[in-house]
Amino acid sequence: MKLLHLNTYEKAGGAAIAANRRHQALLKLGVDSTLAVVGKETDDPTVHSFYGKIGKVLRPFTQAPDYILPRLYRGKDETLFSPALWPTFLHRKIAALPADIIQMEWIADSFLPASSIGKLNKPVVWTLQDAWGLTGGCHILKGCEGYKAECGNCPQLSSRRSTDLSRIAWRAKKRAYAKCKPVIVTPSKRMCRLAKESSLLCDCTVKHIPNGIDEQQFFPVQKEIARTLLQLPADANIVLFGAMSANSDKNKGYDLLLSALQHVKNSGVKNIHCVIFGATHGEPLPFPTHYLGTLHDPVSINLAYNAADVFVCPSREENFPNTVLESLSTGTPVAAFGIGGIPDIVSHTKTGYLAPAYDTEELAKGISFIMQDTVRLAEMGKVARTVIEEQYTIEIVAKRYLELYESILENRV
Incomplete structure (x- = not known):
């Protein structure tokens, strides 16, 4: 053929x-x-x-x-x-x-x-x-x-x-x-x-x-190793956000991310760092922010997902985002709005957290929910990887x- x-x-x-x-x-x-x-x-x-x-x-x-x-x-x-x-x-x-x-x-x-x-x-x-x-x-x-x-x-x-x-x-x-x-x-x-x-x-x-997703390119790596290689703080709770034109394309929801993180800060959660790829600057987020720029090779992208505790996808409209597949393939849970094809991939409270569309306060709860319990976080990561291996390779x-x-x-x- x-x-x-x-x-x-x-x-x-x-x-x-x-x-x-x-x-x-x-x-x-x-x-x-x-x-x-x-x-x-x-x-x-x-x-x-x-x-x-x-x-x-x-x-x-x-x-x-x-x-x-x-x-x-x-x-x-x-x-x-x-x-x-x-x-x-x-x-x-x-x-x-x-x-x-x-x-x-x-x-x-x-x-x-x-x-x-x-x-x-x-x-x-x-x-x-x-x-x-x-x-x-x-x-x-x-x-x-x-x-x-x-x-x-x-x-x-x-x-x-x-x-x-x-x-x-x-x-x-x-x-x-x-x-x-x-x-x-x-x-x-x-x-x-x-x-x-x-x-x-x-x-x-x-x-x-x-x-x-190529599960052999996007796979779990020890968090400590990923953070060391990317020069990120070892003991912080890391929130990852990334997309093509991450902060310039309104559909990617950088403003919604900003609002959600402000709710997280107001709730009293501390020791959070943000990591962003696909951009070199943006409107300041309420937590220390590390910009990785545009990542072209899968090795660097894989490390970014593995360094994070949660990947946030605040998009206004999505079909079937590669970033969500990639994050789950590395065992990093996803917090997102339950729009488009995201509910097809993310199982609420099992592999991530789905907030009602554009409800940034609920998205903030999802970010905190994923990060606040280390045992649950590890279990969600294992389930996420299993789902990818069974359905989405x-x-x-x-x-x-x-x-x-x-x-x-x-x-x-």
Whole structure:
């Protein structure tokens, strides 16, 4: 079987990480897998770059329409909106690559427009790492239910017109999906429900398969060793927070973390230190804070999780966050809001603590609950690791995808 993964980036972002993990796992299972991206970031021979030197120079010009069009709406909010209307003719390059199955991942940022999706000539499986595939351009829903109809009157664009950019992009996707008929895979149960409710995907087959984690890269290490190597205090209660653009992306909830930690401080808990990766500075937290910056290698990231007593995920909206998988794989419990796909992974009071959405006082209780009893903390860590080993290893997940691919090819004959 020849499998072609399509993702805008090779390494940058949670979707790229999830896609790369699955790609590598399928290679180990004997699948002839290729990951095709805008531009290679490594020397991995199984990764294909669509853009050469000239293409990289010209790419900003092809990105310009997708960047400019949403900003013609004066009240547009700060979240990413991708109309994907400008043709790139990438389907021609895709057709030249050998593939029995095309596995689409995160294809926004002017990578694969709707017109090219509709011209893919092989069976397509599409893993929705965010909501973009089921909307007219939004990646995060923010409570909007326009995806159930035909979008339009888009609140993220501050549009009061039914035939706005979101409706136009919705129609382009509808035409494309009708032609290529993708099989949809959703990492979280919530995204599975949204996909089935979506007017765009109502005629598509929808499957639920979670993202996986390489449990051999993210594994328990003695806390004392991790803290020594990262030069963190040995005797402190350490709260870890991290994400891509950790304190600049409002959706990641840095302000909610700040509020929760203030509640923790007001409760009288002492000797707490905060550790943050994915940022080099931010609004001061109420406890001593250590910034690790952007961590690129799994060894450093693994040490960061192991150095912590609790990982906090205060995001406003999440599909199936890699950070939560990574933390649980190292045996570090997670305190988070019970939103998106997080309840799929975190078991309340067993492997972490789930607070009602955006209730920072309850999130603070969860942080304290995890840290205040060392025996319970150790037990939660053991249970977390066991859950990962039994349900979420990348090998288990890759085998489920392989079964899906084989069934698609068998039914096609």
